[in-house]
Amino acid sequence: MSDTEQTPRTTALLVVDVQHGNTAEAWDRDGVVTRIGDLIARATAAGTPVIWIQHESGPFVPGSDPWQIVEAVRPGADQTVIGKQHLDAFADTTLRAELDALGVGALVICGAATDACIRTTTMRALVEGYDTTLVADGHTTDEGPWELPLPNGEMVPVGAREMIAYTNFFIEDTTYPGVTTAVLPAAEISFS
DSSP, X not given: OOTTOOOOOEEEEEEEOOBHXXXXXXXXXXXXXXXXXXXXXHHHHTTOOEEEEEEOSTTOOTTSTTTSBOGGGXXXXXXXXXXXXXXXXXXXXXXXXXXXXHTEEEEEEEEEOIIIIIHHHHHHHHHTTOEEEEEEEEEEOBOOOEEEEOTTSOEEEEOHHHHHHHHHHHHHTOOOTTOOEEEEOGGGOOOO
């Protein structure tokens, strides 16, 4: 093998916070959940580990309705579910240890919410040294629009579509040494 060739790295599908509390009002909710369900089925069929992240703070009180994972994509009995308290799924959780135990070096990331846990966890995956693929049409956030301030005090309306498009652009344009970054639609993700 030449120095420019890389050994393929074991991949895991990371399903982040697909919970009632952050998908009920989400943009293209049904489409995103359907695509995530298909990704889970394809990963499982290929023997790819599926790891679930479940937010457990703020309105996401364990056992409450907002905390529950959406019925259409609930974890299988043999799949790992990791609770988290922060936006970053690596922060103060067992995620890194779970990935290391499985020999994972590449992550495919999908879920909610785009502007918070998806963006933060995807960036952290790159910093931690994982080859990272964000599923372009496999993440979502509340419809909005939000009014966000510019430094001069002007308010700018931003909706879910803009958040999703910007996050895809930002991640695709981000590089770290020694890892690959991709943003692909669910239909182009392969677990073979």
